Amino acid sequence: MLRTTLAGLRLHTSRYVTTALAILLGVMFVTGTMVFADTLDSDYESSVMGSATSVDAIAEPEEPDFDPEAGPPPPAVFGEDDLERVRDLDEVADADGRVEGQAVLLDSDGRAFGMTPPAALSLGEVSRFDASEGTLPSGGDEIALATSTADEAGFGTGDTVTVLDPDQEEREFTVTGLVELGIDPSYTMGGAMILDRDTAEEMTGASGYVEIDALAAEGHTDQEAADAIAAVVSGDADVRTGEQFGLDMAQEAGADTAVMRVALLLFAFIAMFVAAIVIYNTFAIVIAQRQREMALLRCVGAKRSQVFGSVLAESTVVGLVSSALGVLAGIGIGMLGARFGSDLSASGAGGPVDLVITPAAVVSGLAVGTVVTVVSALVPALRATRVSPLAALRTSATSAGLDRRTGRLRTAAGLAAFAASAAMVGLSRTGGTSEADMVIVTAAALTAFVGVVVLGPLLVRGVVHVAGLGLRRTGVASMLAVDNSTRNPKRAATAMIALTVGATLITGYSVVSASTESTMNAVFEEQFPVDYQLSPQFAMDEPTGGEPAEEPADEDGDAGAEVPDAETVPESVRSALASAPEIDQVMGQRTDFVENEGSADGPGGPVNLMVNTYTDTDLATDMPSDLVSGDLEDMGPGRATLSEDYADGLTAGDTYTLPTEDGALDLEVAAVTEGTGQIRGVVVDPQDFEQAFPGHTGDDMLYVRGASGADPSELRNAVHDAVDDHPTVQVASMAEMKNQFSQVLDIAFYTIAAMLALAILIAVFGISNTMALSVLERTRESALLRALGLTRAQLRRMLGVEAVLLCLIGALIGITLGVVFGWAGAASVLPDLILTVPFAQIGVFVAIAVVAGLLASIMPARRAARTSITGSLAGE
């Protein structure tokens, strides 16, 4: 029996080519993902291990308890005495510590680098880091940069860079080298520079060591050294051997790749699902066509189980061979991915990446491909066993297949699925937004998909009928195509549904993406109607020792304004902005915190109360907000606006008691906001704010609104001129922010589209295969048409129109589902969603569907047009 199967396979190899391609692509995705992720894992691991194992023990000070409401704690450090004790240990040959603070680095445009000042550190004599290019700085005018920082800021070895000291004075340094600081996000995201020890302390005001690295003395193991260090350093320090430290870091990095691996496998799953539909359809068609062959086998004595086994054996062989090819292709893709991926990833140590091919990657690819193929072939195999031996004797086994019946049960079930889905969508839209809604929408989408599967044949006929009204007039080729596409609605529906999966997902995501963008833009515009936002570079630590903590104290209020304060926007910037003709309005925001005792008689809200005031601002018109009670028009001295979480049950007209340094301040509540917009915490009148925080006279944030009709580029120049002398002031343009936001969305969209493209490609293969098999079945018809005078071009056009019709139906159903569920999904996450249907993108999808249909018809049409008329007419 197996021999018959294999002989049959050899004879009909061409029937399985596209199926094999579908499996191959799916498996390629699975294996490629595994190889890619494994390789990245090992790449991270080797780079992290390489740097960590260059020292024998690494000690980090005990992390203080982090209290999110108390603000950032001072960084934990080891003192000089800790280092001395470590150095004195018998187990330690040498040790040194890393000093770390922050300093403002100016990029090549002369603006401060990053949203926060980058880390400025000194590496000790003994350190797990070393220069990967050039040398480490050895004097007061030398600096090394983290590789990623150098790339972003546009510097290289030998360049001169400017760093601001704690007094905001500029100092120039020469870049002597680049240091690979690994994948620590505080360095890769925030940036880092390396100075020599004294300069680092001078430039940052930091003291103490954030890490002590040690080399074990001869005759002592790393572990002994680590244990000894742990015993002598202060506090409950975390001391690990270099190797352990490296392993731990690699594991953290692995967690990142795990997320990516899962995400990619999700798309691989979608591709495999589509491939399964294609495989099912191919086997179903092939078995229908080979009905007589099966019947003949039964006639000569094959048992049902043998027929079943033979089909399964066939699918196993097809699955195994295609999966093996898919695994090979996947290894290739994984290699390409790892090469490009490692450039993007933080490790980026350059150099060739060693490809990691785990047995799991190979086995999972083979297993997934084969199992999916065999499972997809199960139903067709069962159908094959039902062929009666008598069928062998019937003359026209394949000319049948004009299956126009669609059962009532099928129609009822399909409509029920759609009704249930619609009900679920309705249910999800009754309330606001919640996670449960998201689940309901997903369930509704799946139910609707079941409906499409069940009603597919009917849908195909319905749509083709409508499309046919116009198409029939355009010529005999189109007329025949319309008729052909409904000849076997089940087959057509299955081919089309494979495409529907991809079309639904991609349209759904594009609707979510477009709606998110327009909703966010509307939110920006409504709640934040300004053009520019200026803020000081936000320091993570207190910038210079001593001063700021006591700054708001008592009477030295004016003194604070004289010293350039790194945390407020300088007054000169504000006056420069206010005097520019292009600028209509400059609003200031001042924010301070007061400690809330949290006692029973204190107001509600968190331990640290945020108090804001806005200067030159009319809250009601400039900062519109969704209100719970009251009216922003009522704001004024002696009044306060609270966000809901601070109000603790208070409503407009009640009295709010604000605890300040000088005692409680009683304010009348003017309004309570929902706290979703710009207005949060306690907002008071500038007059009251000055009374509560007499030292706080600078603006923490400036909002600039251009004069109406001002040229955007002139406005931009005016804003940038105003901050020219203040490199640390960050300028954010709302237009640019919107732009960046939509760029992020676009990148996400294109990534997802690229991932789904494979599923769509597989579906197109499926449609091509369905066409090819149908053409095979209709060889004699094609010959008849040619004999009656249909030209080859007309024959090709006929098949082209049929394939395009199939693709278009699949795409249109997918687009409809995508729009509905994209909307429902987005609406269950985003409140006040503005539904935006990206018609241009959808137009592109439709165009792609047309092109895909034409491509899918190329091979079958060539085959049909080439077939000899007389040969085909002669019979089977």
Add this chain to the structure above:
Amino acid sequence: MSESTVHPQARTQSPPVVVARGLVKTFETGGSQVHALAGVDVDFHRGAFTAIMGPSGSGKSTLMHCLAGLDAPTSGTVHLGRTPITGLRDRDLTLLRRDRIGFIFQSFNLLPMLTAEQNILLPSQIARRSVDRERFEHIVEVVGLRDRLDHLPAKLSGGQQQRVAVARALLNAPEVVYADEPTGNLDSRSGAEVLRFLRDSARDLQQTVVMVTHDPVAASYADRVVFLRDGSVVDEVTEPTAELVSSRLLKLEEA
């Protein structure tokens, strides 16, 4: 023997519609050459109903395919009217078939997804030709399909299907109709009907009909029977009867 075919015989006073000269068709099968046609000269006259007969493998189907422009002969010429069809490109052949030739095949004559009427009108639609409704009505009446026009082929009997094919072939008034075993799949009563239509159309509508058959009864409906053996025309009978054809055929098989 072929001498006799060159000279026109009964009912052949009109000029020939189809003229074949020196037709040779050679197939390569596994290194050896098979002569399906070994130099055939034959004429078919306007309004004549000719049957081509011969034992299996005599080359009668190949001859018809070459005459109809479905297949290209290895050498020799075929003229349809004044048009030499040998050597035409595929596209021109296609248009020639579409506009000037009608076909009736043994089976698989109809497209299963088209109704009887759509099948009949198909060649006109392919050619984007307007249909002579009067002729259509007349032909439909003659073949007796009036109440079957909106049926799909699957709902028609074998004889009815074949009558649809005949109606299709005749509708366009082609210069010649080729019928390849048109009654091969039919019971004798249905077969007789189809053959009567072909004969009547030749007589009444001056329709040239060339039919390939191996059935002496079918051949007896023709005006003339041409006998083929081993790719050559070996005999010819005018005003045939089934008995005469049978005995000639028997002689051929024995020879």
